[in-house]
Amino acid sequence: MSPTITCIEDLRKLAQRRVPRMFYDYADSGAWTESTYRANEADFGKIKLRQRVAVDMSNRTLESTMVGQKVSMPVAIAPTGLTGMQHADGEILAARAAAKAGIPFTLSTMSICSIEDVAENTTAPFWFQLYVMRDRDFINALIDRAKAAGCSALVLTLDLQILGQRHKDIKNGLSTPPKPTIANLINLATKPRWCLNMLGTKRRTFRNIAGHAKGVDDLSSLSAWTSQQFDQTLNWDDVKWIKDRWGGKLILKGILDPEDAELAARSGADALIVSNHGGRQLDGALSSIAALPAIVETVGDRIEVLMDGGIRSGQDVIKALALGARGVFIGRAFLYGLGAMGEQGVTACLDIIRKELDTTMALCGLRDVKTVDRNILVTPGKSTNMAF
Numbered sequence: 001m002s003p004t005i006t007c008i009e010d011l012r013k014l015a016q017r018r019v020p021r022m023f024y025d026y027a028d029s030g031a032w033t034e035s036t037y038r039a040n041e042a043d044f045g046k047i048k049l050r051q052r053v054a055v056d057m058s059n060r061t062l063e064s065t066m067v068g069q070k071v072s073m074p075v076a077i078a079p080t081g082l083t084g085m086q087h088a089d090g091e092i093l094a095a096r097a098a099a100k101a102g103i104p105f106t107l108s109t110m111s112i113c114s115i116e117d118v119a120e121n122t123t124a125p126f127w128f129q130l131y132v133m134r135d136r137d138f139i140n141a142l143i144d145r146a147k148a149a150g151c152s153a154l155v156l157t158l159d160l161q162i163l164g165q166r167h168k169d170i171k172n173g174l175s176t177p178p179k180p181t182i183a184n185l186i187n188l189a190t191k192p193r194w195c196l197n198m199l200g201t202k203r204r205t206f207r208n209i210a211g212h213a214k215g216v217d218d219l220s221s222l223s224a225w226t227s228q229q230f231d232q233t234l235n236w237d238d239v240k241w242i243k244d245r246w247g248g249k250l251i252l253k254g255i256l257d258p259e260d261a262e263l264a265a266r267s268g269a270d271a272l273i274v275s276n277h278g279g280r281q282l283d284g285a286l287s288s289i290a291a292l293p294a295i296v297e298t299v300g301d302r303i304e305v306l307m308d309g310g311i312r313s314g315q316d317v318i319k320a321l322a323l324g325a326r327g328v329f330i331g332r333a334f335l336y337g338l339g340a341m342g343e344q345g346v347t348a349c350l351d352i353i354r355k356e357l358d359t360t361m362a363l364c365g366l367r368d369v370k371t372v373d374r375n376i377l378v379t380p381g382k383s384t385n386m387a388f
Contacts, residue, residue: 005340005348008312008333015339018194022172023085023185027335030279031164037279039287040310047289047319047377052365061359062368066327067153067249067271067304072102073354074369075317076326077334077346078308079129079155079253084112085206086339088197092121094338097346099124101354104331106155109142110226114207119149129155129253131368132238133229138213142244145212154246155273156239159254161232164281197342239267251306256291258298261305271304271326278309278331289320296324313354318364321372 003014016024030037062073077098083090091113098105099122106127107118118126128146133139146154146316173179188195198204209225210216216225231238243250252264253273264272276285288309307320308329320328326353330353337345361369364376 003350006351007266008349011333011336011340011345011349011352012113015345017341018191019086020184020191020194022169022174022178022184023082024339025168025172026166027086027090027332027339028079028172029166030063030167030283031035031281032283034279034283036276036283036285036287040276040279040289041312042310043287043289044310044312044316044319047167047316047322049319049364050123050376050378051362051363055365057362057365057367060358060362062354062361062369064370066104066306067251069104069152070102071104071327072319073320073357074278074325075311075350075353076099076104076127076306076327076329077086077106077301077358078113078329078331079106079108079111079157080335081108081110082112082330083108083335083338084201086335086343087194087342088112088201089117089121089203090338090342091118093343094334094346095122097334097343097350100347101350103350104153107151109205109208111208112206113203115145115151117203117207124220125150125152126155127151127155127251129157130230130242131157131160131240132234133213134231137313138170138209139242141212141247142208143242145208147248151248153249153251153270154242155251155253156242156269157277158234158239158260159256159275159277161230161234163230164277167215167279170234221279236243236263236267239269241266253308255295256285258294261295261299261303263302263351265299269303271306272299273329274305274307274325275309275329289316289323292320292325300324311353313376314353314358315360317353317357318360318369318372318376321369322374336350 053385064074091111093117095105107163108129109131128151173181216222250269251271254268254275255261288307304326306327307325311328311330334346334349337349
């Protein structure tokens with residue numbers, strides 16, 4: 001009998017049972033003490049909403065736009081590495097679910113399914129997330145591949161010049177290829193559904209890189225290549241170069257400070273994402289929702305402001321919109337759905353968020369998501385009741 005799914009937490013628990021520990025922990029962990037990872041989610045709970053009554057709640061709409069693209073609700077699927085290890089062909093399945101839901105899907109550079117895999121198995125245009133590597137010929141080719149696949153926006157991640165340490169990955173032996181420890185083999189034996197699905201696919205490596213980067217032909221050479229390729233010299237001149245090379249909609253991901261937001265606005269990018277990489281980089285940094293108001297106040301009239309980090313419900317979405325975000329990205333929430341039930345689980349995740357967003361908007365006395373602002377918060381104006 002299928003489990004009853006009522007919220008994202010139900011999907012998380014199911015994914016934890018069905019996905020091998022090293023891959024579940026990869027998705028559900030943060031850097032060092034994980035304080036920022038926890039704050040991303042917890043800080044939403046400090047924001048309180050105003051309930052309104054005896055107002056017309058009929059004919060509601062969640063339709064909006066994100067970076068000029070019409071969306072059925074202001075939510076996009078975030079780029080996440082190793083998505084295809086949560087469930088076989090995970091990126092393809094998530095892209096299909098997003099298309100059916102009428103929202104954007106973003107493919108990571110470090111995906112298991114390649115740009116071409118997703119393009120060949122889906123019909124809706126998707127967004128592509130770019131990491132800047134030292135091998136600029138590879139980056140140029142990657143941008144050209146995204147263009148050829150019809151990607152409608154490029155998401156340039158700026159906060160991964162150096163990797164934050166995630167203790168769980170080290171303890172689990174997560175590497176390329178994964179270490180076949182006794183503990184990992186025993187854990188795999190308890191995940192027959194996952195194993196059977198993985199046996200049925202050829203997509204089990206970083207297919208955007210393997211066979212495309214110079215000297216990367218197998219998992220061992222891929223590991224050596226990725227360990228030395230993230231470019232620590234990345235700067236705003238590189239952003240201009242990538243913008244010119246791409247020539248389309250550009251979104252800058254990883255902005256957490258108003259000074260960087262100012263530089264992002266001056267860069268000519270179309271949007272920025274307030275993000276701390278899911279708490280996976282600088283532990284002790286502000287949560288994304290805590291950082292959002294100052295960034296909106298600084299540049300919100302000059303560049304579209306989006307955010308990710310800690311979104312686990314439709315209520316979280318509306319709180320981010322109230323604080324000035326045009327839209328949000330979900331990462332772990334959709335990964336839980338994917339790990340739990342594949343494409344059906346991603347659809348369930350999006351349905352949950354949509355229903356919660358719609359119901360909350362109605363109970364706050366609004367009918368159009370585009371009219372959500374600080375007036376729905378208990379303490380309106382520039383300050384909120386958040387104790388940051």
